[in-house]
Amino acid sequence: MGNPNSADNDKVKPVFSKFILILFFVSHSLFAWETDIDYNYEYEKNGPYTKFSDWVPYKLHKWDPKYLEDYYELYNLKQHYNENELRKNIYFLKVALTKRFRHPKHALCETKTEAEYYKYRNLMFMQINLGIMRSYMRIASKFDKRHVYFYNLDFAHELKNSFQIAEGFYKEAIPYWEKAKEYADKANEVPSDLDLGTIETERYEIVKGKLDFGYIIENHLTRLEGKQKIVGEYLARYPQADKPVLDLADVE
Numbered sequence: 584m585g586n587p588n589s590a591d592n593d594k595v596k597p598v599f600s601k602f603i604l605i606l607f608f609v610s611h612s613l614f615a616w617e618t619d620i621d622y623n624y625e626y627e628k629n630g631p632y633t634k635f636s637d638w639v640p641y642k643l644h645k646w647d648p649k650y651l652e653d654y655y656e657l658y659n660l661k662q663h664y665n666e667n668e669l670r671k672n673i674y675f676l677k678v679a680l681t682k683r684f685r686h687p688k689h690a691l692c693e694t695k696t697e698a699e700y701y702k703y704r705n706l707m708f709m710q711i712n713l714g715i716m717r718s719y720m721r722i723a724s725k726f727d728k729r730h731v732y733f734y735n736l737d738f739a740h741e742l743k744n745s746f747q748i749a750e751g752f753y754k755e756a757i758p759y760w761e762k763a764k765e766y767a768d769k770a771n772e773v774p775s776d777l778d779l780g781t782i783e784t785e786r787y788e789i790v791k792g793k794l795d796f797g798y799i800i801e802n803h804l805t806r807l808e809g810k811q812k813i814v815g816e817y818l819a820r821y822p823q824a825d826k827p828v829l830d831l832a833d834v835e
Contacts, residue, residue, distance in 0.1 A: 651707065652691055654679035658714055666725060669718045676715045680708070692778040702773035709766035709789075710782050716759035716796060720803075723752035727803070731810045736817045740825050743818065746811050753804050760796045764789055 648654050657675040684690070684707070687700050691707075694700040726749035728735070728742065735742065767789040776783050788794035818825045 649682070650685045651679045651682040652685050654682060655707065655711060666722055669722050673715055673718045676711050679711050694777065698773050699775055699777060702770045703777055705766045705770035706777065706779055706782050706786060709763045709770060709786060712759045712763040712766065713785065716756040716763065719752050719756035719759070720800065723749045723756070726752065727807060728810065731813050736814070738828060739814050739817050740827055742814050746807060746814065750804065750807055753800055753807070756800055757797070760800065
């Protein structure tokens with residue numbers, strides 16, 4: 584005798600198979616749609632086009648720096664840095680010099696007396712000026728060259744321009760070193776040490792003459808002048824080489 588449910592089972596099987604097939608296609612389509620979402624689409628907001636991925640974090644994590652210490656804390660130098668990051672650091676540190684300090688109880692270290700707070704302010708000015716100076720020197724080093732070998736003179740035109748830029752940045756660093764020394768001397772008037780780690784160490788080394796960036800910058804400029812002389816003499820001998828390398832290639 585046959586199973587009375589077999590007919591019903593035969594009807595259910597195709598329906599169930601169709602249901603599984605539909606579910607597979609729907610889930611696959613949803614997955615494909617999800618993976619194809621473009622989080623970087625652009626839309627118009629107040630005129631300029633802004634990436635959605637850029638706008639959302641800005642709205643969620645917006646922070647409005649106000650005090651000198653706020654801008655100082657924006658200063659950041661990774662192990663690997665480029666000129667853009669250095670220029671950004673210079674910008675933030677220069678803005679910091681124009682801002683007022685936080686209330687003493689929110690300072691970067693504890694100060695118990697007015698004299699200590701006076702020292703704290705001078706140490707911060709010293710450190711910010713040192714940061715600007717170092718950033719200028721690092722940019723200069725990207726346009727400088729440690730040695731000029733004979734085969735480097737194939738790029739004499741580029742070297743000439745690069746050395747001029749390096750010289751400009753080295754000279755930009757000098758006034759900030761002078762200011763840093765001035766603030767170090769003022770901070771040194773207060774005998775107590777603040778809990779500012781290496782900032783106090785640098786203050787001590789500057790005052791004692793152990794750290795002299797004036798000498799270091801002057802040494803860079805002297806060496807740079809020698810390299811500029813080599814390139815200048817080469818271009819005086821071969822004036823036709825005073826063109827970009829690509830232009831010379833076209834001539835040849």
